[in-house]
Amino acid sequence: MSSSIPSRAHEPSDPRSRIATVAPPSLAVMRQGQLDPLRAPLHPLITAFDGARPLIAGPCSVESEKQLRAVALHLSLRQVRVLRGGAFKPRTSPYAFQGLGLEGLRILQRVATEFGMLSISEVLDPRDVESVAERVDVLQIGSRNMHNFPLLREVGRCGHPALLKRGFAATVEELLFAAEYVLSEGNPHVALCERGIRTFEPQTRNTLDVSAIALAKLQSWLPVIADVSHAAGRRDLLAPLARAALAAGADGVMVEVHPNPATALSDAEQQLDLEQFDAFVAAVGAAFSATNTQIEEVR
Numbered sequence: 280m281s282s283s284i285p286s287r288a289h290e291p292s293d294p295r296s297r298i299a300t301v302a303p304p305s306l307a308v309m310r311q312g313q314l315d316p317l318r319a320p321l322h323p324l325i326t327a328f329d330g331a332r333p334l335i336a337g338p339c340s341v342e343s344e345k346q347l348r349a350v351a352l353h354l355s356l357r358q359v360r361v362l363r364g365g366a367f368k369p370r371t372s373p374y375a376f377q378g379l380g381l382e383g384l385r386i387l388q389r390v391a392t393e394f395g396m397l398s399i400s401e402v403l404d405p406r407d408v409e410s411v412a413e414r415v416d417v418l419q420i421g422s423r424n425m426h427n428f429p430l431l432r433e434v435g436r437c438g439h440p441a442l443l444k445r446g447f448a449a450t451v452e453e454l455l456f457a458a459e460y461v462l463s464e465g466n467p468h469v470a471l472c473e474r475g476i477r478t479f480e481p482q483t484r485n486t487l488d489v490s491a492i493a494l495a496k497l498q499s500w501l502p503v504i505a506d507v508s509h510a511a512g513r514r515d516l517l518a519p520l521a522r523a524a525l526a527a528g529a530d531g532v533m534v535e536v537h538p539n540p541a542t543a544l545s546d547a548e549q550q551l552d553l554e555q556f557d558a559f560v561a562a563v564g565a566a567f568s569a570t571n572t573q574i575e576e577v578r
């Protein structure tokens with residue numbers, strides 16, 4: 280890997296010094312990179328919130344219009360402004376529910392418009408980038424696709440805002456290089472997402488890497504979102520993980536919410552029901568003060 284994140288000094292006696300003499304270009308994603316962060320257009324996930332840190336919420340998968348409307352109604356009454364919902368699902372088993380595809384995106388588009396919310400959904404295939412970008416406000420590049428370079432380049436070329444998830448076995452350096460692929464094609468609207476990495480701990484699906492959040496914030500000017508649902512894989516840890524992520528500098532949090540998680544077609548164990556979502560927001564506290572205030576008014 281190149282020496283650009285961070286710079287590593289090589290002694291003249293070090294055989295690697297041969298390659299180190301060719302200075303790599305500074306990266307656009309880095310604080311000291313070529314792109315001036317102050318002049319780069321801000322990501323809509325950040326600009327839409329007047330300084331508040333966004334909460335991105337919604338079901339793992341769009342399953343039906345009724346399901347998504349129930350979630351969106353609940354969330355929008357609590358001032359949540361970004362609705363997530365997977366339509367193209369990257370499932371471990373090819374026999375598991377793969378998502379509703381384009382029909383799922385149409386539902387997401389209709390419901391998000393109806394409730395005045397921004398929408399975010401995953402694009403799996405470079406050939407779908409254009410059609411997904413036409414229907415959602417933010418394209419999600421999933422953990423399994425962080426190393427899909429044709430997809431990264433295509434999202435870069437299309438210029439649409441993107442959320443790039445960290446591969447579950449990727450280093451922070453690799454995440455920043457993946458983001459650089461998107462920026463290098465002319466798209467500066469990238470937010471990073473820490474969603475947990477695979478460790479030896481069997482009681483959680485992944486391990487939320489809080490240090491990666493701090494590190495990415497230190498090295499890059501890109502916003503960093505923490506997806507606590509896919510990190511934990513269980514709903515009882517989401518509030519403390521969200522608090523930890525925000526304390527480490529995360530610019531926002533993503534959480535999965537379903538009207539009836541027991542019947543969910545994907546990630547049933549980790550999605551919050553509507554009541555649990557309210558408890559989650561209350562427990563995360565002042566970081567989402569606008570949302571909390573609204574919840575008090577609704578009750």
Ligand code: PEP
Nearest residue numbers: 365421422423444474509
């Ligand atoms: C998702 O957010 O729907 C998802 C599949 O997450 P990840 O790519 O982080 O596993």
Ligand code: MN
Nearest residue numbers: 339535545546
């Ligand atoms: Mn999920």
